[in-house]
Amino acid sequence: MLKNLCQKMFGRSLWVYHANSGGCNGCDIEVLNALTPYYDVERFGIKLVGSPRHADVMLCQGPAMRSTAQALKRAYDAMPAPKLVFAIGSCACGGGLWFDSYSVIGPVEKIIPVSYYIPGCPPRPEAIIYGVAVALGLVDKKTAPVAFKELELPIPQYHPGDLRGEGELVVYEKAEKV
Amino acid sequence: MSILSKLGETLVCLKAGRVTLPYPAEAKPLPEKFRGRPIFDATKCIGCAGCANNCPAREILVYDVCQEIRILKYLGRHCAYCGRCADVCPEKAITMSQEFENGTNQIGDIQQRLELFMSTCQRCGRCFKEPSVLEQLKMKGYRFDDLENERWIFRSQATLKGEPAVDDLKIELD
Ligand code: SF4
Ligand code: SF4
Ligand code: SF4
Numbered sequence: 001m002l003k004n005l006c007q008k009m010f011g012r013s014l015w016v017y018h019a020n021s022g023g024c025n026g027c028d029i030e031v032l033n034a035l036t037p038y039y040d041v042e043r044f045g046i047k048l049v050g051s052p053r054h055a056d057v058m059l060c061q062g063p064a065m066r067s068t069a070q071a072l073k074r075a076y077d078a079m080p081a082p083k084l085v086f087a088i089g090s091c092a093c094g095g096g097l098w099f100d101s102y103s104v105i106g107p108v109e110k111i112i113p114v115s116y117y118i119p120g121c122p123p124r125p126e127a128i129i130y131g132v133a134v135a136l137g138l139v140d141k142k143t144a145p146v147a148f149k150e151l152e153l154p155i156p157q158y159h160p161g162d163l164r165g166e167g168e169l170v171v172y173e174k175a176e177k178v
Numbered sequence: 179m180s181i182l183s184k185l186g187e188t189l190v191c192l193k194a195g196r197v198t199l200p201y202p203a204e205a206k207p208l209p210e211k212f213r214g215r216p217i218f219d220a221t222k223c224i225g226c227a228g229c230a231n232n233c234p235a236r237e238i239l240v241y242d243v244c245q246e247i248r249i250l251k252y253l254g255r256h257c258a259y260c261g262r263c264a265d266v267c268p269e270k271a272i273t274m275s276q277e278f279e280n281g282t283n284q285i286g287d288i289q290q291r292l293e294l295f296m297s298t299c300q301r302c303g304r305c306f307k308e309p310s311v312l313e314q315l316k317m318k319g320y321r322f323d324d325l326e327n328e329r330w331i332f333r334s335q336a337t338l339k340g341e342p343a344v345d346d347l348k349i350e351l352d
Contacts, residue, residue, distance in 0.1 A: 037197050037198055038197055038198060038199055039198070039199060039201055040198045043198075090235070090255070090256045090257055090258055090259075091256070093255050093256065093285060094253070094254075094255025094256030094257075094285070095255070095256050096235075096256050096258075097234055097235045097256060097258055099235075099256050100236075107255070107256075115283060116281060116282070116283050117281070117282055117283070117284075117285045118280070118281045119254060119255070119257065119280050119285075119288055120259065120278060120280065121257070121258040121259050121260075123278065123280075124278050125201075126201055126205065126206070126278065126279070127278045127279055127280065127281060128281075129201060130279040130281050131279075131280075131281025131282075132281075133281075134281045134282065134283070135281075135283075141281060141282045141283070141287065142277070142279050142280070143277075143280050143282050143287040143288050145286055145287055145288075145289050145290070145291070146218075146289075146290040146291070147290070147291040147292075147293070148218075148220035148290075148291070148292045148293060
């Protein structure tokens with residue numbers, strides 16, 4: 001649904017506003033790198049604007065900090081709908097390495113709703129472009145949660161609750177030899 | 179005059195050639211030591227929790243749901259891709275992969291969860307992963323087991339059925 005909305009609303013061009021709410025500047029440099037002639041995202045109609053009022057997309061870097069959370073919220077409110085928020089970097093996605101320090105509130109999604117996440121510290125410019133392409137529905141996301149589960153335990157399960165009998169003779173119900 | 183200078187500029191531009199990388203069409207090869215997402219190998223991991231201790235972002239959670247099962251969870255939210263977990267892992271169960279295109283609309287997509295079966299030491303009551311150097315500890319007397327019938331006993335009543343996929347944000351707030 002989000003994808004359809006994106007394609008409909010942002011079909012022609014994305015104007016991005018770049019908000020740093022307390023990152024270390026690493027992600028800013030990567031975002032700016034994506035805008036340089038080397039990666040040249042203006043090929044795809046992505047353009048950096050200086051005011052949230054002109055923007056379709058907010059690129060958030062850095063965690064929500066105590067000192068900047070209000071400003072971030074105001075910038076988000078100033079953006080005209082429909083709006084997307086991209087959390088770029090581990091700080092914006094999860095609060096960063098210092099997610100539990102006194103001045104850090106946490107990931108930006110605690111303050112503003114985030115639509116897409118681009119983890120990395122910092123993410124490569126390619127990763128940022130890839131994330132935007134995922135949002136535009138040009139490519140499919142590559143990640144999926146991985147879970148390894150030991151479906152069959154390597155030992156037979158004998159729960160103490162299955163113990164029957166008293167004294168010398170104690171046997172298991174449902175007993176099976178290995 | 180101005181036309182001449184513009185022409186000169188054009189010449190300079192033409193001489194510079196093209197620098198734009200054809201990224202979406204064809205990816206630039208990654209540097210050899212590039213560290214992407216850490217990938218956990220459940221068959222090698224012995225559940226020692228060294229990675230969890232060494233992670234500066236406290237990104238790897240290890241908890242025992244019952245005596246025999248240890249859960250190792252990599253959340254991926256604030257991982258700094260520093261590679262310290264891979265450095266410290268004694269079994270080399272973690273590889274820093276070259277995957278970096280991790281853009282997603284659900285943050286849960288990058289998490290990994292291993293459920294490891296642990297044997298129990300009868301002396302100290304702690305768990306250890308069974309196929310390992312500690313294999314020798316599987317001598318009788320080191321396990322809770324049914325010595326008469328030579329069977330192992332699953333001590334706990336806990337089962338994993340119905341356990342919800344733990345929401346990482348909730349864990350973080352704990
Ligand atoms: S994610 Fe890493 S590079 Fe980006 S702002 Fe945070 S600490 Fe800096
Ligand atoms: S790469 Fe670094 S931050 Fe990420 S899980 Fe490993 S030790 Fe933690
Ligand atoms: S991944 Fe390596 S360091 Fe982490 S618990 Fe498993 S064996 Fe230990």
